[in-house]
Amino acid sequence: MKKKEKKSSKGWEFFQGLGKTFMLPVALLAFMGLLLGIGSSFTSPTTIENLPFLDHNVIQIILRFISTIGGFAFTYLPLLFAVAIPLGLARKEKGVAAFSGLVGYIIMHLSINFYLTETHKLAEADVMRQQGQSMVLGIQSLEMGVLGGIIAGIIVYFLHQRYQNVKLPNAFAFFGGSRFVPIITAIIMSIVGIIIPMIWPFFTMIINGIGNLISGAGAFGPFLFGAGERLLLPFGLHHILVAMIRFTEAGGTAVVSGDTVSGALNIFYAQLKNGGPISGSATAFLSQGKMPTFMFGLPAVALAIYHTAKPENRKKIKGLLISGVVATFVTGITEPIEFLFLFVAPALYGIHVVLTGLGFMVMALIGVRIGNTDGGVLDFFIFGILQGNYTKWYLVLLVGAIWFALYYFIFRYAILKFNLKTPGREDETEESATESKKESKASNGKTGTQAAELLHALGGASNIESLDNCITRLRLVVDDMNKIDEPKLKKNGALGVVKLDAHNLQVIIGTQVNHVRVEMDKLME
Template identity: 80%
Template sequence: MKTKVRSASKGWEFFQGLGKTFMLPVALLAFMGLLLGIGSSFTSPTTIENLPFLDHQLIQVILRFISTIGGFAFTYLPLLFAMAIPLGLARYEKGVAAFSGLIGYIVMHLSINFYLVETDQLANPEVLRQAGQGMVLGIQSLEMGVLGGIVAGLIVYFLHQRFHNIKLPQAFAFFGGARFVPIITAITLSIIGLIIPLIWPFFTMIINGIGSMIQGAGVFGPFLFGAGERLLLPFGLHHILVAMIRFTEAGGTAVVNGETVSGALNIFYAELKSGSPITASATAFLSQGKMPTFMFGLPAVALAIYHTAKPENRKKIKGLLISGVIATFVTGITEPIEFLFLFLAPVLYGIHVVLTGLGFMVMALLGAKIGNTDGGILDFLVFGVLQGTYTKWYLVLIVGLIWFAVYYFVFRFAITKFNLKTPGREDNDTEPEIAGAHEDSGKAASNSQAVQLLSALGGPENIQSLDNCITRLRLVVDDMEKIDEPALKKHGALGVIKLDAHNLQVVIGAQVNHVRVEIGKLMESQGYKISG
């Protein structure tokens, strides 16, 4: 029984970690997308006509340069995934893992190219797209897109996990340990590359089937995606669904400037980069669907929490709520607000899930064309307002005001009707210490919080693995019974998620990386080696 529990725990840990690794290339992509959006918006003929001062050679050269740099992440995204997955999942020798990801990805495509040449299946340059082939880092290979990077990255991770500390016979000891990982990677991925052309049609059939199901849902496709993402968020698995829609055939396929592009975000960036008209079918799964909820709905939730708090406590929670609103409104990081009510009232979170899905559906039905990833004010300005009225950016304001009213009145009614203990409504003897609400944010206070959190986690001896994503500590613990949930919340945790007997998530907020570093230092100072 214990073995089964451990196996299930390892499964949770793996899929959570996989979702987290997606955020490294996606974060870069979001920033590069902003550069691409700024460059494309200020070089368009319509913008130049309205702002004649932009029609200067030096200004246009600078803007084209910005646009070129912005397109970098889109062009090399599969390679970024191939490196980021082993880097993020590996607990030790992370640099070797990332280096091996690069080696594995290149060798895999070299091997695929060899197979295509030897079997006389290498397509002529004029018909690459029709043959499902393309150029990858100068190598003619199968057009695998991001999925190819993910496959290579996962294989490299498992090889790294198995061989990073291998001991070889004395004569070959130089090649042992971490040095063996890129070696076995090159050997294994060369063989995998010979097999992939035989099985790749089955992969594409599965992905295309998922895409057809979502696309076939018509107006409900964006709803299912938006609601599904929020449903998976408490478990930390939403990044996997998002990556599938953004970067694979599941998010649609289009021909842009003669090249086949798959994935909603990939299509959007390709159209933005080429100057082609933006298609509403791609943006239906992107930023525009988040904006009613992220820019208006969740700030309304924060206002409802503030207005229903005890008057004497409002000053205490103001900093927490303001930081949460800024996070969701500017960057699209929603957990600091969502976890204020997720555990108190799951039904309210269910309403939030439905409203988020409806936001995606309504914006798609209205024909908005605002892309990118975050759903905050930056995306609204860069990919909506600056691109011109054809994006229908003004609809965000109209729909957003409706969402603000719905969220505010629903949450205010539920909090008061059912006496939910949202921040500021707790009994005086159980009021939590709000992380970030204290004016003293010096090192002593940070260390003090880390000490208290580490104690509430059962001490360093109870922690097998410590890591974090954007807002949460992700831990593997030895004994879940040692976790003091009330103490965690007292000292700054917004929520505690026990996924199984060993996997634990502690929602901290935007400062989670700093908290994780402080806890890690405390553990190391006490002689405990941490992994993560």
């Protein structure tokens, strides 16, 4: 039974870690998207007509340069995933893992090219796209997109785990240990590259099936995506769903400037870079759907929590709520507010899931066309207002006002009706813990002390088998869950604690989580 539990925990650990590794290339993509958005918006004929001073050769060259740099991550995204996945999942020798990811990805495509050449299936240049082939780093190969990078990255990670400490006979000892990882990667990925063309139609059938399911749902498709993402968020698995829709055929396929592009975000960036019309079917799964909830709904939740708090406690929780509002409104990081009510009132979180899904559906139905990833005010300004009125950015404000009212009155009513213990409404014995939590979050200078207290509450370094973090939460594998002191974790800055199984644990800290994790690493060393 214990062995079965461990195997289940390893599965949770792997999928949590995989979702976390997606954030490294996606974070870069989000920033590069902003550059691409700025460059494209200020070089469009409409903007130049309204702002004639932009019609200067030097200014336009600079803006085109910004746009070109912004397109980098979109062009090489599969390679970024192939490197980021083994880098993020590996616990030791991370540099070797990343290097092996690069080696594996290139050799996989070289082998695919060899197979296509030897079987006389290599398409001519003028029909390459129609036959599902493209140029990858100068190699004609299958058009696998991000999924190719993910496959390579996962295989390389398992090879790294298995062979990073391998011992070879003395005559070959030089090639042992971590040096053996890129060597075995080259061998295995060359074989994988031969196998992939034989089984690739099966993968495309599955992905296309998911895409057909979503597109077949019509306006309900964005609802399913938006609600599903929020539903998976407490478990840290939402990144996997998001990546599938953003970067694979599940998010749609379009032809842009003669090239076939798959994935909602890929389509949006390609159209933005090309200067053509933006597809509403692509942006239906992007920033616009988040905006009613992220920019208006969750700030309304914060206001409801503030208004329903005991008058003497409002000053104590004001800083916490303001920092949460800024995070969701500007950057689209929602956990600091969501975890204030997720554990106190799961039913309210269910309402939040439904309203988020409805936000996606309504934005699609009324024809809003605002892309990118975050759903905050930066995306609203750069990809909405600056792109012109065809994005219908003004409708976001109208829907947002409705969402603000819905969230505020629903949450205020529920908190008062059911006497929910949201921040500022705790019993006397709980208030000191809440106050300590707010103080520890408000003071960046106490990160080291906070890390020490959190480590102690987690049962000490000996109880931690694995420690990592994503944007807002610590992700841990612990030896004994019974040693976890949840009240002490919350007293020292944890917004919430998620116990996934007997060994996998998540501690929600907020946007300062990386600093806390670094301090904990130092203490554990």
